[in-house]
Amino acid sequence: MPAKIIRKEGKKLIIEITVDLEDSMLDSEEAIQAVINEAGNLATEEALKQFDTQGEAMEIDGK
Known part of the structure; x- marks a missing residue:
């Protein structure tokens, strides 16, 4: 998996990506x-x- 969550800091995510660069x-x-x-x-x-x-159940406007 080339993208993964490294850690969460409160409401922030630290995501690491790995990209294989190709010849073209x-x-x-x-x-x-x-x-x-x-x-x-x-x-x-x-x-x-x-x-x-x-x-x-989800409520919208208290309903």
């Missing part, structure tokens, strides 16, 4: 894009955990 610029750009997307997915997953309802 296009292939390198695609590799960079893939690992950045993976880092974004990890960050989004952690962000969503803040709003987990533990299976309870």
